[in-house]
Amino acid sequence: MKPSDKHRIVIAAALFLLMTVGAAAVPQQEVLRREISRTSEREVIVNLDVSFGTLIILKGNREKIVAAEYRRNDDDKRQLEMFYEISGDRGELDINLSDDKKHRRRETTSISWEEMKSSHGDSDDRELTARFTDAVPLTFKIGVGAGKGDFDLTGLQVKSLKVSAGASSAELRCEAPNPIVCESITIESGVSKFSASQLSNLNFRKLKFSGGVGAYSLDFSGKLRQKAYADVEVGLGTITVYIPKEIPARIVTEDSWFSSVDVDDSFEKTKKNTYENEQYARSEYSLTLKIGSGLGSIRVRTR
Numbered sequence: 268m269k270p271s272d273k274h275r276i277v278i279a280a281a282l283f284l285l286m287t288v289g290a291a292a293v294p295q296q297e298v299l300r301r302e303i304s305r306t307s308e309r310e311v312i313v314n315l316d317v318s319f320g321t322l323i324i325l326k327g328n329r330e331k332i333v334a335a336e337y338r339r340n341d342d343d344k345r346q347l348e349m350f351y352e353i354s355g356d357r358g359e360l361d362i363n364l365s366d367d368k369k370h371r372r373r374e375t376t377s378i379s380w381e382e383m384k385s386s387h388g389d390s391d392d393r394e395l396t397a398r399f400t401d402a403v404p405l406t407f408k409i410g411v412g413a414g415k416g417d418f419d420l421t422g423l424q425v426k427s428l429k430v431s432a433g434a435s436s437a438e439l440r441c442e443a444p445n446p447i448v449c450e451s452i453t454i455e456s457g458v459s460k461f462s463a464s465q466l467s468n469l470n471f472r473k474l475k476f477s478g479g480v481g482a483y484s485l486d487f488s489g490k491l492r493q494k495a496y497a498d499v500e501v502g503l504g505t506i507t508v509y510i511p512k513e514i515p516a517r518i519v520t521e522d523s524w525f526s527s528v529d530v531d532d533s534f535e536k537t538k539k540n541t542y543e544n545e546q547y548a549r550s551e552y553s554l555t556l557k558i559g560s561g562l563g564s565i566r567v568r569t570r
Contacts, residue, residue: 302334308358318365318412320393326422327398441468465489513551518542520557
């Protein structure tokens with residue numbers, strides 16, 4: 268064998284060894300699945316607490332109160348905790364995905380469990396996907412810490428909604444009319460980016476948005492079916508509010524030396540700090556929006 272041939276064999280063997288070690292170093296992902304079957308409950312309260320990773324909410328199988336899927340690396344042993352109880356005709360669901368090492372002990376036979384390993388080992392992101400039934404009204408209480416949120420409420424019966432987002436990026440949408448009245452929506456967003464679209468489809472009575480330091484976008488497009496009231500406050504952030512031309516709306520702004528408010532020309536100023544579009548005075552249903560800022564900026568635009 269020629270010296271050059273021996274050199275090529277040595278190089279090929281070294282490359283093979285490096286590739287083998289590199290492949291072994293890539294962690295596998297585990298997929299943890301839990302679900303709860305629907306029984307006698309007429310409504311459900313959902314408490315969702317996720318302190319890290321990505322949280323995705325979608326409509327699922329109507330015969331399942333929830334079907335949850337948690338993707339994590341196999342060296343990450345933090346658990347997906349899920350507890351469910353029924354009292355009378357109301358179910359209460361707790362889903363917890365956090366670094367808290369205190370684990371509650373509750374037994375319930377309605378939760379099934381499945382665990383498997385996936386060959387997709389190219390991501391370190393932790394991701395929780397929760398799919399909910401559309402058969403009963405749902406009250407959501409969602410807490411998101413550091414991570415991402417993707418909340419698609421399309422097709423669900425949303426009775427009320429509260430979202431608390433810390434240092435995170437979150438998106439919320441509802442692409443079809445909520446079949447029931449949503450009594451209230453409360454959104455608290457800290458040092459983060461938050462956007463909501465087609466809010467009128469949620470059929471809410473009252474909406475409260477509080478923003479800290481970040482960039483925020485609220486789009487009130489959708490089908491308005493009642494008198495709706497929204498209260499929006501921003502600290503140091505920037506917020507853009509979109510209102511479709513066809514939605515009757517009144518805008519009430521607050522005076523501040525340290526903030527700026529820019530209202531679209533399609534709204535007429537009727538008195539100090541009050542703006543109305545052409546449809547507002549002659550419509551049974553309308554949106555009244557009170558909006559203020561500390562040191563931030565506000566823009567109201569017509570789509």
